[in-house]
Amino acid sequence: MGQHNTQVEAQRGIATLALVLILVPLLIVVGSYLQTMSGRNSRLQLEIKEERAMMVAESGIDVALFEARKGTLVAGHQAKFSFAGAMPGGGDYSANCTYLGDDDIDNDNDGLIDEPDEDVYRVVSTGRVGRSEEHTSELQSQFRISYAVFCL
Numbered sequence: 001m002g003q004h005n006t007q008v009e010a011q012r013g014i015a016t017l018a019l020v021l022i023l024v025p026l027l028i029v030v031g032s033y034l035q036t037m038s039g040r041n042s043r044l045q046l047e048i049k050e051e052r053a054m055m056v057a058e059s060g061i062d063v064a065l066f067e068a069r070k071g072t073l074v075a076g077h078q079a080k081f082s083f084a085g086a087m088p089g090g091g092d093y094s095a096n097c098t099y100l101g102d103d104d105i106d107n108d109n110d111g112l113i114d115e116p117d118e119d120v121y122r123v124v125s126t127g128r129v130g131r132s133e134e135h136t137s138e139l140q141s142q143f144r145i146s147y148a149v150f151c152l
């Protein structure tokens with residue numbers, strides 16, 4: 001009977017060892033997968049918040065374009081205008097418009113200062129979603145759309 005118990009214990013030991021050799025790597029793989037997916041999920045959530053902040057900043061650009069078409073942005077020595085607002089889905093923007101027509105700088109890198117095609121505004125809009133997500137969009141003077149829209 002003693003020899004039979006020894007064989008049973010040996011078989012239990014082999015079964016336990018086999019179970020451990022199968023379960024430990026499986027648990028490591030599952031744990032790694034879960035950790036990778038949770039990290040990926042965090043990165044995706046951050047990307048979504050950054051994308052929302054960018055869309056809010058673009059809304060500030062849209063407001064500046066609307067105000068320009070309405071006639072609010074009037075050319076003048078060192079003229080500056082600011083617009084701010086909140087979005088219905090969350091987030092807020094601030095758009096700062098600076099007149100470049102008399103800034104004594106070659107804004108379009110063509111060697112000429114304050115020429116007629118520099119009769120434009122630079123619009124910098126910052127969008128915020130939540131506490132820390134922020135994105136800034138800038139409509140540069142050399143973009144044709146700014147010349148077409150902001151030319152006074």
